[in-house]
Amino acid sequence: MDVPGLFNYWIVVVLMMIGFYVVIAQGNLVKKIFGLNIFQVGVFVLYISMGKVDGGTAPILEEGFKVYTNPIPSVLILTAIVVGIATMALGLALVVRIREAYGTIEEDEIEKQEGDVP
Amino acid sequence: MKRKAILRVTAKLLIPLIMLFALYVQFHGDFGPGGGFQAGVIFASAFILYALLFGVANARRVAPAGIVRAGLAFGVLLYAGVGVAALLLGGNYLDYSALAHDPVHGQELGISLIEFGVGTTVASAMITIFFIFAGQDPEIGRGER
């Protein structure tokens, strides 16, 4: 297996696993959201790494260059980044409202409070 | 107080430059890295810097809620409206070639307009998000736990 050449993809796997672990294992709601963000960043790196063409330059038209990297993954990731930011903003707004309603943002304390009501 | 004076003077020098840079990024999306989203965020960061140093209340006077909300809606409607205009002028939806007398100018015009719409909405959205988070009641739940 070509380990050094696939360095980017190893980073992708590491980031995704870290992010996913934070989402599952952390009880604090804000940390969960940031774990989600790290998970998504791993995916972004996957897309951009696969777009690179050997010997290609940045996908901006310029005199004297013949080979460009694929612009499509960059464009897709731009959209995905915006979606990720909107999700994070929405999640954090929900956490603020949850804090107002429950007085805490730790998941186990919230479940204890919810467990009393039918 | 002295440190705050330094920060405030520096900010007053930098904020117009930040906004100018945002406009540069906005309109040079065709030729270099940039475009609507990036420009919107940089433009909003100028307002956020002002709010951090001069207080949210002052920043609210510079960016009143009504105007920011109008900016949010305006950007989306501009984007969708350019598409509808292309539709009415004979092409498919978002077919910029139909917007001007020849396809090349049409493409330039179309892209500039929609990126401007994106920039406006993104800047308004970032400003709104910041003001909502920053303007909360600081006494929430502080006495409990």
Place this chain on the structure above:
Amino acid sequence: MILVHLPVLQVVVPLMAAPTCMILRNGKAAWALALVITWAAFAVALSLLLRVIDGGPISYAIGGWAAPWGIEYRVDTLNAFVLVIVTSIGALVVPFARASVEREVASDRIYLFYTMYLLCLAGLLGITITGDAFNLFVFLEISSLSSYVLISLGRDRRALTAAFRYLILGTIGATFYIIGVGMMYMVTGTLNIADLAARLPALADSRTVHMALAFLTVGISLKLALFPLHLWLPNAYAFAPTAVTVFLAATATKVAVYVMIRIVYTMFGGPVIFEQIPINEVLMGLGMLSMIGASLVAIFQDNVKRLLAYSSLSQIGYMILGLSLANVNGLAGGIVHIFNHAMMKGALFMAMGCIVYRVGSVQIDALAGLGRRMPFTMAGVVVGGLSLIGAPLTVGFVSKWYLIQGALDRGLWPVALVILVSGLLALVYVWRIVEVAYFRPSPDGEAGVQEAPLSMLIPLGILSVVCIVFGIDATATMDVAFAAARALLGGAP
């Protein structure tokens, strides 16, 4: 000239109406705009369905760029059917929502409710109509984000945690979807669904393609709430404002089922990929577990909205079972169940909305004696309940019939048995509701409870009547479902 542009107008009209609702800060004006727009969207969807039935699939290139380089909106029979379902529910919920939302959402937020509602509708319509895999992700997130907001508008504070959990799980699902699409792009170099379908058979034994299918299936199963990825659904449906529950229960998961059908049958070529990875057997197993498990949990619920949410989980199991049978009867049964379930659950949750409006609670004990005090509402519940069980002359019977036929066509009589057993379990929880409403005396102090306002009863009545009409004569829906199933299976019987 408008007719050519119908596919794109289907999405653009609600999408432009949403920021307009936000500018019109008045709740009543926002409601009026939403009413006009949703009925216009319904008209567009009906016209698209009729054109596709006559003339075959319609293709529309956004921006004038031809597929596969550009984004293409592609309408075929399956698409058009789902569009009609989503827009009809969308159009019926708005008149219902007028009274219901005023009771359940804070009055200074009503215009925001309609803004998010129109965005969610635009997102769902975009998912259904697009022919580009990444464009599907964009619309998936638009509809998901607006549904998180809609759910969080409920009065009970548990709506907030329900929306938060849905946000986390839904975003993980969308991210898995996008990983799958990225892998497919790596292998084929295209994002257009029809183009992917054309290129796939040559690559069917590549490991990347298998992994892509796995990621796509898991991602969409999170949105579908297929067992064991269903944890967000019961709380989200129970604590959201009832109009939101009606809309989401009848449309959001159905559109996810549509996406699953598109991925498995159109993108990956159905039977071709089943030889490589037996994904149909996995889905069959999970579908059956959903059907039985969710019905069992539903029997023990005290909150009627939660009971109906678990019932939805089991009905989704039916649709996935139909998908996994991979023959015309089974697939058509699953597709027609998309329509039938939307109508039944829409009616049931609308009845719950009427009950919340008058009684104020949906705990099962609060329903005591309502059979006499709110006769029309409970009649709607009875019709919906009979459809859930699959009684003859209701729509539920039609889908069960074809699912059982599909199972028997493949010789899988244990599966047919499971379908019958889950119908019996549905009988148990429906009987619980009916018994409390009709056979228990109303408690004292309930003298003020009368029938719900007409604006809520009429949409409920329309959905109940549809449940019966299309149960007695199902030729219209079954023709469309069979045409879609045959097209998906490539003409093989």
